[in-house]
Amino acid sequence: MSNKTWSISELAQEFGVTPRTLRFYEDHHILNPIREGQKRIYTHRDRTRLKLALRGKRLGFPLSEICSLIDMYDGPGSTDTQLKTYLDALQKHKSQLLQQKADIEQTLAEIDYQEKQCFALLQHHS
Structure with a gap:
């Protein structure tokens, strides 16, 4: 070192x-x-x-998870255990992000629909 x-x-x-x-x-x-x-x-x-x-x-x-992952890396333990813990954290975080992405896509689709409704109503009133 x-x-x-x-x-x-x-x-x-x-x-x-x-x-x-x-x-x-x-x-x-x-x-x-x-x-x-x-x-x-x-x-x-x-x-x-x-x-x-x-x-x-x-x-x-999140910062708390960053701290625990770094402490795990810093402490004693086998590389396999550390890698599995990190992999679990990655998979959990990925799952949360995919859910957020799906939620955002659903919200954007609803916004698109509402925009079209507003444009249609504005055209109708013109």
């Missing part, structure tokens, strides 16, 4: 986030930088945890 460390601005720049984002993840115990006075020093572990947190965010996971 590398002994390389990063400052808050270096890590923020590398991942295209703001220092405020890093402090947010620190407040939620995802990142745990070494402190030298006011200066934060991020380790390889912090960098990996940030990468996982941002991936979870991109996938739309």
Whole structure:
């Protein structure tokens, strides 16, 4: 493992986030930088945890689930168990998103229908 460390601005720049984002993840115990006075020093572990947190965010996971998945990755355990837990989380999240997509499509179809009704009524009254 590398002994390389990063400052808050270096890590923020590398991942295209703001220092405020890093402090947010620190407040939620995802990142745990070494402190030298006011200066934060991020380790390889912090960098990996940030990468996982941002991936979870991109996938739309809630913060609580991101935290538990990262902690699982960080803790002891077999890779198979970790992969199965992650796969379960992905499948559950995918199912929720597919349901939301179906709900949105149904709502959009209803809006289309209502729009057509309004246009027809407007034409009729013209």
